[in-house]
Amino acid sequence: MATAFPQGITDVSDLDDVGRILATLPMATLVVDASAAIRRSSARAEALGLVRRDAVTVDEIRELVAESARTGEVRERELRVRRPPLGRGMLDLRVVVTPLSGGNYAVLVADQGEDRRVDAVRRDFVANVSHELKTPVGAMSLLAEAILSATDDPDEVQRFAERMLKESARLSTLINDIIDLSRVQGDDTLARAEAFDIDTAISQACDELRTAINDKDIELVVSGPTGIEILGVRSQIVAAVRNLVANAVNYSAAQTRVAVTSRVQDGLVEIDVKDQGIGIPSQDLDRIFERFYRADPARSRGTGGTGLGLAIVKHVCENHGGEVRVWSEVGVGSTFTLRLPLAPQVRDHASDLESTHIEEDSA
Secondary structure (H helix, E strand, O other): OOOOOOOOHHHOOOHHHHHHHHHOOOOEEEEEEOOOEEEEEOHHHHHOOOEEOOEEOOHHHHHHHHHHHHHOOOEEEEEEEEOOOOOOOEEEEEEEEEEOHHHEEEEEEEEOHHHHHHHHHHHHHHHHHHHHOHHHHHHHHHHHHHHHHOOOOHHHHHHHHHHHHHHHHHHHHHHHHHHHHHHHHHOOHHHHOEEEEHHHHHHHHHHOOHHHHHHOOOEEEEEOOOOOEEEEOHHHHHHHHHHHHHHHHHOOOOOOEEEEEEEEEOOEEEEEEEOOOOOOOHHHOOOOOOOOOOOOHHHHHHHOOOOOHHHHHHHHHHHOOOEEEEEEEOOOEEEEEEEEEEOHHHHHHHHHHHHHHHHHHHO
């Protein structure tokens, strides 16, 4: 990232003008005072999690501002920091701090992780495809040979053809999941972030699974507040919830219950997906979010699982500065919890309400 600023920006005293100029730049921008208190911030800085209630959330950026205030000079540094607010993912940033007039400082933050993510995705994609596609491709080849050798037996031809259809469907699902995972890993979430209601995203995810839910006579219960907004990529959040609900349905017996519940807690929206299914052994809980890991390979084959769904969920959460948690007991069921930051204006309002409630309780 170049350290040069638009011509004359250091001579601009009106913070609104400064904010408008910085908003045109293709990176996260802030205007702060010498104590790193926020005077102006761009939407991208808020989406990146650098701002929380008029304060910079990253200690290293505050230290860089303090250095610039102390020396009166431009300061530039590459940082690798945990992504706010939960710190489950990492951010690779290049930060430039430059003094402005009036005791203010411009902070420009470029996320360098996108190029690195693209390179990693490319390597992983090749490795994953070469390994995972061998089985269904090999099975379809054998089935095609079996059909050719059974041309005089219509029943056998039909049986092998039906198996080929199942394998081709499995292959299509696997390819789609690999593409989805590659897209999530290589996507710059912040570039397409927008505020949207989480309850409508949950409803969409559940509606897309309505056929599978009805086929198993699963009772699906969805509850939680309406109108709660988060900042991110709607399609990714829908995919994450859909994967969790699909898992809950696939690994539950017929005529059981799946509950999807949302709530606001500590500046986050938490989404629980709870089932009454077979549960996950404790020794597998630490690995279920790994790509292609299957706690029960035989059961995964029976349900059409690819071993990528939970990896997609994990990366979606990390892309949005959140996390996914799991509780499970064999024979009892599982609960997966997505924890995602609220949109900044909603988070600040929620914090104000929490403070009011605390004061009322103290009184």
